Amino acid sequence: MPEQLAFAMEVFFNGLMAGVLYSLVALGFVLIFKASGIFNYAQGVMALFSALTLVGIMEGQVPFSHIINAVFGTDIHHFGWHVPAFLAILGTMAVMVLFAWLVQRYIFRHLVGQEPIILFMATIGLAYFLEGVGDLMWGSEIKKLDVGLPQGINDMIDVTTYEWFGYGFFIDNLDIVATVIAALLVIALVIFSQYSKEGRAMRAVADDHQAALSVGVSLNFVWIMVWSVAGFVALVAGIMWGTKSGVQFSLSLIALKALPVLMLGGFTSIPGAIVGGLIIGVGEKLFEFAIGPMVGGATENWFAYVLALIFLVFRPQGLFGEKIIERV
Amino acid sequence: MFYREAGDFKTSYTDDNQTFPIKFDRYRYYVVLAIAFGVIPFQINDYWANAFLLPFLIYSIAAIGLNILTGYCGQVSLGTGGFMAVGAYACYKLMTSFPDVNIFFHVIAAGGITAVVCAAFGLPSLRIKGFYLAVATLAAQFFLVWLFNKVSWFYNYSASGQINAPERTVFGVPVTGANTEAWATYLFCLVFLTISAIIARNLTRGMQGRKWMAIRDMDIAAEIIGVNPMRAKLSAFAVSGFFIGISGALFFAVYLGAVEVGEVFGIQKSFLVLFMIIIGGLGSIFGSFAGAAFLVLLPVLLKLIGVDMLGWPTDIVAHFNLVIVGALIIIFLIAEPHGIAQLWRVAKEKLRLWPFPH
Amino acid sequence: MLDSSDSYVTEDGRTIGAVVMEMKNITLRFGGVVAIKDISFDIRQGEIRAIIGPNGAGKSSMLNVISGFYVPQEGEVFFNGKPRPQMRPYEVAQQGIARTFQNIALFEGMTVLDNVMTGRLNKMNSGLLAQAIWRGKAEREEIENREKAEKIIDFLEIQHIRKTPVSRLPYGLKKRVELARALVAEPNLLLLDEPMAGMNVEEKEDMSRFILDVNDEFGTTIALIEHDMGVVMDLSDRVVVMDYGKKIGDGTPSDIRNNQAVIDAYLGVAHD
Numbered sequence: 022m023p024e025q026l027a028f029a030m031e032v033f034f035n036g037l038m039a040g041v042l043y044s045l046v047a048l049g050f051v052l053i054f055k056a057s058g059i060f061n062y063a064q065g066v067m068a069l070f071s072a073l074t075l076v077g078i079m080e081g082q083v084p085f086s087h088i089i090n091a092v093f094g095t096d097i098h099h100f101g102w103h104v105p106a107f108l109a110i111l112g113t114m115a116v117m118v119l120f121a122w123l124v125q126r127y128i129f130r131h132l133v134g135q136e137p138i139i140l141f142m143a144t145i146g147l148a149y150f151l152e153g154v155g156d157l158m159w160g161s162e163i164k165k166l167d168v169g170l171p172q173g174i175n176d177m178i179d180v181t182t183y184e185w186f187g188y189g190f191f192i193d194n195l196d197i198v199a200t201v202i203a204a205l206l207v208i209a210l211v212i213f214s215q216y217s218k219e220g221r222a223m224r225a226v227a228d229d230h231q232a233a234l235s236v237g238v239s240l241n242f243v244w245i246m247v248w249s250v251a252g253f254v255a256l257v258a259g260i261m262w263g264t265k266s267g268v269q270f271s272l273s274l275i276a277l278k279a280l281p282v283l284m285l286g287g288f289t290s291i292p293g294a295i296v297g298g299l300i301i302g303v304g305e306k307l308f309e310f311a312i313g314p315m316v317g318g319a320t321e322n323w324f325a326y327v328l329a330l331i332f333l334v335f336r337p338q339g340l341f342g343e344k345i346i347e348r349v
Numbered sequence: 350m351f352y353r354e355a356g357d358f359k360t361s362y363t364d365d366n367q368t369f370p371i372k373f374d375r376y377r378y379y380v381v382l383a384i385a386f387g388v389i390p391f392q393i394n395d396y397w398a399n400a401f402l403l404p405f406l407i408y409s410i411a412a413i414g415l416n417i418l419t420g421y422c423g424q425v426s427l428g429t430g431g432f433m434a435v436g437a438y439a440c441y442k443l444m445t446s447f448p449d450v451n452i453f454f455h456v457i458a459a460g461g462i463t464a465v466v467c468a469a470f471g472l473p474s475l476r477i478k479g480f481y482l483a484v485a486t487l488a489a490q491f492f493l494v495w496l497f498n499k500v501s502w503f504y505n506y507s508a509s510g511q512i513n514a515p516e517r518t519v520f521g522v523p524v525t526g527a528n529t530e531a532w533a534t535y536l537f538c539l540v541f542l543t544i545s546a547i548i549a550r551n552l553t554r555g556m557q558g559r560k561w562m563a564i565r566d567m568d569i570a571a572e573i574i575g576v577n578p579m580r581a582k583l584s585a586f587a588v589s590g591f592f593i594g595i596s597g598a599l600f601f602a603v604y605l606g607a608v609e610v611g612e613v614f615g616i617q618k619s620f621l622v623l624f625m626i627i628i629g630g631l632g633s634i635f636g637s638f639a640g641a642a643f644l645v646l647l648p649v650l651l652k653l654i655g656v657d658m659l660g661w662p663t664d665i666v667a668h669f670n671l672v673i674v675g676a677l678i679i680i681f682l683i684a685e686p687h688g689i690a691q692l693w694r695v696a697k698e699k700l701r702l703w704p705f706p707h
Numbered sequence: 708m709l710d711s712s713d714s715y716v717t718e719d720g721r722t723i724g725a726v727v728m729e730m731k732n733i734t735l736r737f738g739g740v741v742a743i744k745d746i747s748f749d750i751r752q753g754e755i756r757a758i759i760g761p762n763g764a765g766k767s768s769m770l771n772v773i774s775g776f777y778v779p780q781e782g783e784v785f786f787n788g789k790p791r792p793q794m795r796p797y798e799v800a801q802q803g804i805a806r807t808f809q810n811i812a813l814f815e816g817m818t819v820l821d822n823v824m825t826g827r828l829n830k831m832n833s834g835l836l837a838q839a840i841w842r843g844k845a846e847r848e849e850i851e852n853r854e855k856a857e858k859i860i861d862f863l864e865i866q867h868i869r870k871t872p873v874s875r876l877p878y879g880l881k882k883r884v885e886l887a888r889a890l891v892a893e894p895n896l897l898l899l900d901e902p903m904a905g906m907n908v909e910e911k912e913d914m915s916r917f918i919l920d921v922n923d924e925f926g927t928t929i930a931l932i933e934h935d936m937g938v939v940m941d942l943s944d945r946v947v948v949m950d951y952g953k954k955i956g957d958g959t960p961s962d963i964r965n966n967q968a969v970i971d972a973y974l975g976v977a978h979d
Contacts, residue, residue: 060480091661131683137479138425142627143682145620150675156668277616280484288480317499326488333485334476362853551841555849559825563814570812573774574888575800575829584835632816
């Protein structure tokens with residue numbers, strides 16, 4: 022097999038993996054949007070915050086240590102214990118549920134019935150707020166995250182592809198794990214939303230708040246549940262990305278990357294988030310591979326958006342979104 | 350007691366149409382203008398110019414621009430940073446290619462170029478609405494930043510990728526470069542702000558403003574009663590781009606002097622201006638000023654309190670800034686979605702009746 | 708039989724002119740649903756034409772076809788004798804067709820005066836530059852058109868709320884503002900979609916008076932969708948009856964009152 026083609030295939034598979042990670046983040050958006058019409062810009066910062074909290078708990082950091090030290094002149098940083106990954110994840114999940122409750126009670130309950138753009142801007146405010154709180158609580162240095170996921174190049178694939186194609190594919194174990202986890206998560210979410218009582222309630226709320234209320238669905242409960250699930254998805258995404266590139270501010274920027282995914286897949290579709298993520302992941306990497314060298318590289322900064330934009334012009338509701346029928 | 354309209358009857362439509370129908374407001378406006386043009390230039394120093402006045406003036410122009418697009422016409426844009434960059438780089442190229450033309454005209458021309466670019470990126474708005482449009486403008490934001498980074502023609506092939514504003518004068522007084530004095534840069538920006546505000550006020554008070562607002566409020570009905578949606582939306586993008594471009598040109602040439610596009614005109618800038626119009630008040634010229642003043646002053650005040658008075662390290666104060674801005678956005682959206690401008694209007698209503706409660 | 712270009716004088720002395728708008732074999736589908744099936748009727752200059760029928764009959768859709776908002780899959784619209792080429796709704800408005808909406812479509816972010824003034828937009832043509840300068844041409848034009856708008860505001864008795872944001876008004880007043888916005892455009896053809904909906908008897912009387920005055924003073928041709936039979940019989944010169952997308956009656960109010968198909972589908976009979 023010609024080296025360029027093998028190379029291209031490797032880029033393709035890496036693109037698929039990247040796409041899976043995008044889909045993970047996009048999923049969080051779709052869930053909240055489906056249930057409340059809110060486009061949660063803060064989803065990316067939630068991933069960052071959850072990863073920060075996870076590391077903080079695992080390493081026994083004292084929350085808000087910087088401020089405490091600055092105000093009281095002390096010098097405390099750690100409690101001195103280490104918490105095993107599994108427990109820390111549970112602890113972080115509890116924090117995310119608390120966060121969901123707070124957000125529901127103090128923000129979105131007061132914004133019921135507002136226009137989508139107002140809700141969107143509220144989530145931008147929330148993103149800034151959470152980022153600041155996260156920095157104040159845990160500090161803004163880059164942190165290393167290791168929950169015991171396998172990392173490094175997958176030797177088996179490397180060897181096998183070398184045998185078949187004369188070129189060893191570099192595919193990271195972590196990406197494979199991420200793909201599997203994402204697939205499981207999607208299946209779980211789809212089952213949950215389609216077949217469980219809570220999932221049905223969630224879909225009812227997504228369709229029509231008033232109607233759902235009138236059949237006895239508790240809006241508050243559904244929203245807290247949805248934000249908690251989104252928090253869980255954010256945590257998973259945070260763990261994946263954090264393990265890959267360290268827990269740092271740029272993690273929150275994946276929210277921005279999820280946007281073109283949603284534009285492609287439609288804001289209300291779980292399969293759309295997956296397909297959109299894969300298309301963007303593969304498209305980005307292949308475009309950079311093929312055209313990047315000609316224009317100076319770094320096309321990944323904007324390719325996803327331009328692709329989604331072009332797509333939207335021809336199909337404003339995305340691949341799977343509901344067709345917008347306007348009535349007068 | 351003093352803030353009254355009693356006895357102040359309007360006898361012509363011209364009078365009724367005034368920007369400040371209440372006498373007190375009109376006098377207040379003249380006083381503000383007098384202080385701005387006649388007093389401040391003599392009192393200003395470098396610190397206040399750089400920390401507050403210059404950014405306030407320049408961001409006010411950007412906020413007016415974004416408010417026209419988002420507040421009046423309802424087209425959400427997250428590309429403000431990128432469009433400011435267009436203004437800055439256009440100004441730079443004009444300054445370096447036509448060094449004999451006065452910078453005043455270069456800034457205006459930069460505005461014009463940005464207007465065209467903004468209108469071009471506004472074309473998708475004819476098919477895409479709401480969120481989707483907001484996200485589409487992100488394409489503009491990221492693409493433009495990438496463009497000014499990669500295509501070296503824009504920064505005259507300099508090795509650092511930075512653009513530097515050469516010295517330029519107006520009536521012999523330097524307004525860009527290293528030898529400027531605070532009052533000169535201040536006045537230069539103030540002139541642009543005043544003209545921009547007047548133009549914006551005129552456009553929004555007439556039929557163009559109504560067409561924009563009609564599109565914002567109910568675009569289908571607007572089209573059925575005769576608004577050409579393409580013309581209305583593209584004109585909003587163009588006018589908005591004009592102001593934002595001027596703001597970008599001034600931000601680069603007069604305020605910073607040197608710019609690296611990724612740091613200065615990134616997505617954070619787009620959010621900053623958006624926050625200004627949310628907090629200040631969507632669909633209000635006064636709100637653009639209020640929001641710009643607020644968000645320029647806030648970090649200055651926080652630094653004063655946090656670092657100078659309390660002795661905290663600067664990064665903690667910076668984190669607090671994020672927390673407070675985020676919280677304020679949320680609070681304003683919940684309590685007063687029409688921003689400071691609405692609070693101001695309500696305060697004036699109460700003042701009109703004072704000392705009576707209602 | 709009247710020829711399409713003939714005019715005649717009614718009992719109360721109004722002149723009804725030639726056919727100004729004609730729908731020929733209009734069929735409108737939304738996916739699998741047929742909203743309008745092969746409907747033809749005409750509207751004459753100066754008349755008040757009612758379109759009635761049960762809910763879901765396709766009346767609003769018909770109005771939307773006339774406005775240019777929906778494009779029929781089959782059939783043609785004739786305007787002043789000539790087939791109307793497919794055009795965007797705003798171009799239709801420029802031809803002198805104004806309308807009100809079933810579920811009020813006012814611009815909630817503006818005052819009453821601004822809403823009414825938007826109706827004048829096709830009469831005002833100052834460019835962007837002139838408006839940016841304001842003094843001179845743009846201001847003059849604004850004042851001239853303000854005067855015209857104030858006449859209609861006077862006519863519809865809404866002076867006291869002209870600076871009120873429309874979002875604060877009660878339903879009946881909103882309907883009146885919408886009518887003002889349509890009238891101010893000095894339309895040749897005025898389309899009213901359920902102008903009496905949700906009104907009490909007094910409000911209906913006021914609205915009926917306004918509609919008749921508009922037709923009388925300005926000679927405006929009016930097509931209206933309405934459910935109140937009393938209003939329809941009293942106001943209109945001719946009536947079209949629709950049911951399930953088809954036309955089941957077309958004639959004067961007394962013709963319709965005695966049309967068996969119409970009685971079966973819509974009017975009903977008094978039971979002992």
